[in-house]
Amino acid sequence: MNATASAAQATGTVNSDPIVRIIDLHKSFGPVEVLKGVDLEVHRGQVVVILGRSGSGKSTMLRCVNHLERPSRGTVVVDGEVIGYRVKGHKLYELPSSAIAKQRTKTGMVFQAYNLFPHMTVLENLIEAPRRVKGVNRDKAVADAMQALEEVGMALKADAYPGTLSGGQQQRVAIARALVMKPSVMLFDEPTSALDPELVGEVLNVMRRLATSGMTMMVVTHEIGFARSVADEVVFMSEGQLVEKGPPSQVIDAPLHESTRAFIDSIL
Incomplete structure (x- = not known):
């Protein structure tokens, strides 16, 4: 892992306002590069919804936040801690699994x-x-x-x-x-995708109540109505990169990027 630059960035920002910082995040599975340098900040109390087609890297990014996937390069900082690593000087040293398990208590993960x-x-x-x-x-x-x-x-x-x-x-x-x-932040990886349509609403209602209570949330979903009504920021990913981000009124209703427009049109 080319960690020196990321470690320097991480140690300079662990006391900053964002509760989650994703810095130059790369992830490869063999020869396939799934994440290609993602940068994202999530502030305390924010609801960030991540949209994108299947294979765009959404879920992989989320799994890197709690180190269920080990980044190939880059750094994730949650609530002041570099996830998965100990910082010494400007270098990162991978933590033992017991320490990583303790770090994961900062992030509540809800899967499909x-x-x-x-x-x-x-x-x-x-x-x-x-x-x-x-x-x-x-x-x-x-x-x-x-x-x-x-x-x-x-x-x-x-x-x-x-x-x-x-x-x-x-x-x-x-x-x-x-x-x-x-947890300091809740991570939702398409939590309604495996549900029958008539059951989706009860789960989304719980998530809405959590958002209203001030819970910090990162949500991978295709539920555009939920994103429009609850998200503070919407992120659109394509081919492992963060293409567009902004409030729902921009990304969903008036997207700037052609790939975002095509995706929104395909699911509305």
Whole structure:
């Protein structure tokens, strides 16, 4: 990893206002370069929606934010910490997996698939990570879990098993599971794409409430109505690059770039 320049930038900015800084982010899978030098800042309390065609690098960028994907080059800073690395001088040294797991508690990740443990109740799913990763005692973990379930409207299902829930209910539980870790930023990777159309609304409503509460959010989605009504900033990606960004009134309703216009026209 060519880390010297990125480390210098990162150490100069860890106390700056943005809660997430993505600096010159590159990611390759073998000979295929998926991200080609992405720069992006997300400020505390912002909702940033990321749009783009399949294969544009949206999800890969999001996964680099919490180091589920290791950048080939570039730096990600979340809440003052360079993710995945220790900074010494102007160099980056990769952290052990245990330290990276601790850093990931800053970022709550919600995937397309719910990834709930089927043999555990809803409540047990929620208290697993706080107890194992953060060492929270059971009583505190249960109290926090019930509060998170209340936030997503699933408290009455605490003793249910995931297999008895609808897809929308399972995704709301997955959101609660991320919230219970008290993250600095929530990452949503197409959270409604696997849902039947009639279940999409209940998940988007939970996300709207989180946005209203001031939660910092990065959301990969094709839900243009959600982006228009909730996003502070919309980012359009194409072929691994950030092509256009701005408020929804610009990027969605009056895009400047031809590739953005073509994409918006194709999904409206």
